[in-house]
Amino acid sequence: MKFRADEITSVIQREIEQFQSEVTRTEVGRVLEVGDGIARVHGLSGVMNGEMVAFENGVKGLALNLEESSVGVIILGDYTKIREGETVTATGELLSVPVGDAMIGRVVNPLGEPIDNQGPIPSTTTRLVESPAPGIADRQPVDEPMQTGIKAIDAMTPIGRGQRQLIIGDRKTGKTAIAVDAILSQKGTGVVCVYVAIAQKESTTANLVEIFRKYGAMDYTIVVAAGASDPAPLQYLAPYTGTAMAEHFMYGQGRATLCVYDDLSKQAVAYRELSLLLRRPPGREAYPGDIFYAHSRLLERSAKLANKYVIVPESTPSDAEITETSAVNGKVYLGVPGAEESKHELANHAGHKVVKTTTSGGSLTALPLIETLEGEVSAYIPTNVISITDGQIYLQPDLFFAGVRPAVDVGISVSRVGGKAQIPAMKKVAGGLRLDLAAFRELEAFAQLGTELDKATQQQLDRGYRMVELLKQPQFHPMDVTDQVMSIFAGTEGLLDAIPIKEVSRFEEQFLEFMKTKKSDVRDLLVKERKLSDGVVSGLKAALNEFKASYRGPAPAAPSTAKNTANNAVLAGTEV
Numbered sequence: 001m002k003f004r005a006d007e008i009t010s011v012i013q014r015e016i017e018q019f020q021s022e023v024t025r026t027e028v029g030r031v032l033e034v035g036d037g038i039a040r041v042h043g044l045s046g047v048m049n050g051e052m053v054a055f056e057n058g059v060k061g062l063a064l065n066l067e068e069s070s071v072g073v074i075i076l077g078d079y080t081k082i083r084e085g086e087t088v089t090a091t092g093e094l095l096s097v098p099v100g101d102a103m104i105g106r107v108v109n110p111l112g113e114p115i116d117n118q119g120p121i122p123s124t125t126t127r128l129v130e131s132p133a134p135g136i137a138d139r140q141p142v143d144e145p146m147q148t149g150i151k152a153i154d155a156m157t158p159i160g161r162g163q164r165q166l167i168i169g170d171r172k173t174g175k176t177a178i179a180v181d182a183i184l185s186q187k188g189t190g191v192v193c194v195y196v197a198i199a200q201k202e203s204t205t206a207n208l209v210e211i212f213r214k215y216g217a218m219d220y221t222i223v224v225a226a227g228a229s230d231p232a233p234l235q236y237l238a239p240y241t242g243t244a245m246a247e248h249f250m251y252g253q254g255r256a257t258l259c260v261y262d263d264l265s266k267q268a269v270a271y272r273e274l275s276l277l278l279r280r281p282p283g284r285e286a287y288p289g290d291i292f293y294a295h296s297r298l299l300e301r302s303a304k305l306a307n308k309y310v311i312v313p314e315s316t317p318s319d320a321e322i323t324e325t326s327a328v329n330g331k332v333y334l335g336v337p338g339a340e341e342s343k344h345e346l347a348n349h350a351g352h353k354v355v356k357t358t359t360s361g362g363s364l365t366a367l368p369l370i371e372t373l374e375g376e377v378s379a380y381i382p383t384n385v386i387s388i389t390d391g392q393i394y395l396q397p398d399l400f401f402a403g404v405r406p407a408v409d410v411g412i413s414v415s416r417v418g419g420k421a422q423i424p425a426m427k428k429v430a431g432g433l434r435l436d437l438a439a440f441r442e443l444e445a446f447a448q449l450g451t452e453l454d455k456a457t458q459q460q461l462d463r464g465y466r467m468v469e470l471l472k473q474p475q476f477h478p479m480d481v482t483d484q485v486m487s488i489f490a491g492t493e494g495l496l497d498a499i500p501i502k503e504v505s506r507f508e509e510q511f512l513e514f515m516k517t518k519k520s521d522v523r524d525l526l527v528k529e530r531k532l533s534d535g536v537v538s539g540l541k542a543a544l545n546e547f548k549a550s551y552r553g554p555a556p557a558a559p560s561t562a563k564n565t566a567n568n569a570v571l572a573g574t575e576v
């Protein structure tokens, strides 16, 4: 092979002509002072608000306060090894964390780094920790239920996918328990859950992760934990990180996600701490002026994204990946109005059908928790978060200690949008339940006076006691919505009226078992129709009567047999 000198020179010449040296400019500053998770840095004059900076030892920081002569940086890691005079480099990037399928089943810190001793996370995608919430046009009203598996909640303060429902109550009233049951209840539904533990003891979080593992919930859950001993900046950041991880599934894959922030009171305290250290002016209760914004921009990010529809050939298989480019006419129809429009347009496309794109219609449901002091819901942070969310579940210590668990105070708990997402059967029975309970609450105080009551009043009271009993539910026992409907139906139809209060839960359990094993046809019909059609109602009533006749009460202890028989006779006598 011969080399031609002119060819070589021409190649070299071309290379030289095309050579462009890239000038990189890094901004480097120096630490003026450091302490309590905060550093003041001089010399980073071009840094952005919210930009990541790196200290000499590799610890990351976040530029939060841009002042005339210095920048206030919150340190996301161990600040004890940072010294005054050290250099700080601006990275030119906003804070982002790893996201993706690889995160599922892992426990990470608010920077997305694993803290579960299970090795590195092989994730290649990242997402900004702070990102804007979707706009109105990109959203759709809540229309699918997010079952928590808890009767009192799914019936009376139902949650829809994309909703923000606050769980509020004093300490140790079962707030975490409700959120955990809601996560356990997502098993097999394809919902990705993110549990954000803020400023909790490491042992508490570890126990919780064990529970998730035990019930198989880690298969679809990410745990983001900033422990009580972690610096305040990490505790402040944790909920945004969790949200970014959920958003990846909502935007990228059109999936439903559930975020639990346990709890935002502690996050507010962490934010107050670092704001005071940054010398921001303190406002009410010493919280900084933008504490409302801190919570609202977090919770605004939960949404039910609008479905996108495209027209595709009839022959497209139903499990095919549909993207916006699949559209035969190049048009994408957005949301509820889009669905209508596409139907009209379909008339011009014979042999075609309208389908939803695979990546649209995702949702992020948020369950923020707030701890109150002595039931004081009107304090600053609770009122803020109440006004941001779409409803609240209020847990009452008195109920909790009286053994009514979950201790949901149905009187002041509300869900402003979730009702639209309830399945029709649940909506129907819940109406009756609400009436029974409202009547009961009115009479209960009256009855305590010990006055003689007429028969109708006594009956309403009896019904109320049994309904309260029916709504009690042990932890880690989320119930299927079908079972919930059947239980509440039994109660509102008056079947439980003759059952001793103590026996209600046993009766319920056996009845549901009976429906599962002996009357699966009725149960299946309810599952299929999702509403209380005539067929379902008559089937349920017949099944109830049959079960009632065979119900034998508690395991017969010898002396009480006679009483039991009498009891059964009473039961058999009350026709539904």
Ligand SMILES: Nc1ncnc2c1ncn2[C@@H]1O[C@H](COP(=O)(O)OP(=O)(O)OP(=O)(O)O)[C@@H](O)[C@H]1O
Pocket (backbone or CB within 6 Å): 169, 170, 171, 172, 173, 174, 175, 176, 177, 178, 371, 405, 406, 473, 474, 475
């Ligand atoms: N439905 C229930 N049935 C029985 N026990 C329950 C129920 N819900 C909660 N508990 C128990 O009550 C205790 C407090 O519950 P939990 O930790 O959920 O409350 P919390 O309000 O989150 O407390 P904290 O203020 O410490 O965060 C726990 O020991 C829990 O096991």
Ligand SMILES: [Mg+2]
Pocket (backbone or CB within 6 Å): 175, 176, 177, 262
């Ligand atoms: Mg808790």
